[in-house]
Amino acid sequence: MMDHRFDTLAHEFRAHGHKLTQPRRAILHALLATAKPLSPAEIQQRGQDFCHDLGLVTVYRTLELMDALEMVRAVHLADGCHGYVLATPGHTHHVVCERCHAVIEVIGCELGDFLDTVATRTGYQITGHWLEISGVCADCQHEPPHEA
């Protein structure tokens, strides 16, 4: 497993005083192996390839921890709102393909001017924002619809 991303994430647990257990390794592998947001149940299923008896409870607890450490981000989906993807550090936004659910993170954020306008118009002091963009990824654009 000569994956630099894995090592970086693994180190993150240790750096904050948390143990690097087999179940947590399995969850990392599951998340690293996909670009789609995965539900807790999907993470458990895929993680069991690495840790046979990975429990769903552990997935929830680990996601909670990883969310607190900003290692993972929750993605609100149209149906439910409970998908998770590995996070890129810093402020990012997601673009989710509406056909295959592939996710790209857009690093950098040029919403400043727009938010200034909003502040002026509403009288609110703006402290944060959440943006999700949906579209059709390059691969899916080259395929006839409804065949993915």
Place this chain on the structure above:
Amino acid sequence: MMDHRFDTLAHEFRAHGHKLTQPRRAILHALLATAKPLSPAEIQQRGQDFCHDLGLVTVYRTLELMDALEMVRAVHLADGCHGYVLATPGHTHHVVCERCHAVIEVIGCELGDFLDTVATRTGYQITGHWLEISGVCADCQHEPPHEA
């Protein structure tokens, strides 16, 4: 109840061939009486002031209908993601006060340039977006923190 907004919304049910029942009136009253997003359970509680035996199931069914008619919008909140506010027609974004949860809808959307950049950068064909902004509303700015 000489509320013009109530009449407009009430008419909306009829205009689409749906009945205007007491439970539905109660739900409208509950939503009209607040600027915060309300959970289904909160809508039931407040609606019972107008319709004593308003059931939670009816709240869910009515919200589903109102969502389809674009009378109401789901707001994803930091904790859960299941609040509802009355919708302004057209494309809008929400600004939610992080202290008192008051919501303002921002009409109009100047994200076009940003989305063009995202399209170029990612190769995705952009089809939609969801933006929520958090901040501190004018009222709360004038109060000392932690006293709302």
Place this chain on the structure above:
DNA sequence: TAGCTAACTGAAAAGGTTTTTCATTACGAG
């Protein structure tokens, strides 16, 4: 106004997801 029918309703039950509890296990410091 009275009668009629489809739409709507509340209660109960089912279905799903997330959290809590608790005895056991395993990480990793020493």
Place this chain on the structure above:
DNA sequence: CTCGTAATGAAAAACCTTTTCAGTTAGCTA
């Protein structure tokens, strides 16, 4: 290697949302 503590899986509890179903109501027709 040993030990203490954090982490784990299973079971149960707690939620939230949807489905089912028999009874009720809105509002059209006469």
